[in-house]
Amino acid sequence: MSDDDSDDDNGKAKFEAERDKILSDLPQNLKDKFGEIGFVLVEDDGDDEDDDEDKKVTPQQPKEYYQPALIVNPYEVPPKPVRDIYWFQLYQKAKRSKAKLAAMDYLVYIYGSDDADDCYNFVSQEEFLSLKDAQEQGLDKLPAELEEKKQSAGKLSDVEATLVRGFEEMQHDINKEPTDRKPHSKFSFLERHEQLAEGDGPPTKKQKS
Structure with missing residues (x-):
């Protein structure tokens, strides 16, 4: 075995x-949500719907939608910056007590995202609406107005377009099975040791299995 192979293995x-x-330190209630x-x-x-800067638009109240999302294991997202910086900061603060760990915000993948650098978010446990609750409230389907826009090929805002893609992806x-729902099947990445094994050049994207 060469020194390089040994370093890779280490x-x-x-x-x-x-x-x-780290995963063993997480309470079961969090891991069960992955x-x-x-x-x-x-x-x-x-x-973003108005491309004419000179056009006067009457201010309107923002529309609210429920966007499909997937709770993810922190080791199924890119190491930087999502896991190693953002998630790890939350973990370091929360691990001071079992209660804080159990109440950690969920790391979620936003269904319908088309940007690998902007597809993850953090949401408090109280603000995450379960699929069961959404179904009971009729929120598990694309809103009728957006379905109509979609069918008529009407212009969609960025948020609306993400929502349409999100329901399709969901x-x-x-x-x-929950264990088979993986965000990295869409956005692949390399772990730090894999990047080093690739050499000094930019990491080559490859899909994790």
Whole structure:
């Protein structure tokens, strides 16, 4: 075995040990949520619909929608900045007590996202609407006005377009087992030790299995 192979193995072993330790520290109520589909409230002020800066527009109240989202394991998202910076900061503060750990915000993938650098978010447990509750409230389907826009090929705001894609993407996942719902099947990434194994150049994207 070459020195490079040994370094790669050591890097992988260190990563796996750190991952397993952190995940073992998380309370079961959080880990049980990984792979759960739900909804988060988003606002659409419609500003991006108006391309004419000189056109006078009467201010309107932002529209509110429930966007499909997926609670994800922090080790199923890119190391930087999502996990190693944003999530880890929350974890470091929360691990001071079991109660704070159990109440940590959910890390969610926003269904319908088309930007790998802007597809994850944090939502409090109280603000995450479960799929069951959404179904009971009739919020698990694309709003009628957006369905009509979609069918008539009407112009959609960025938020509306993400919502339309989100409901379509959610439908592909809804009958899967929670463990099979993976955001990195759409946006692939490399772990730190994998980036080093690729060499000094820019990391080559590859899909994680």
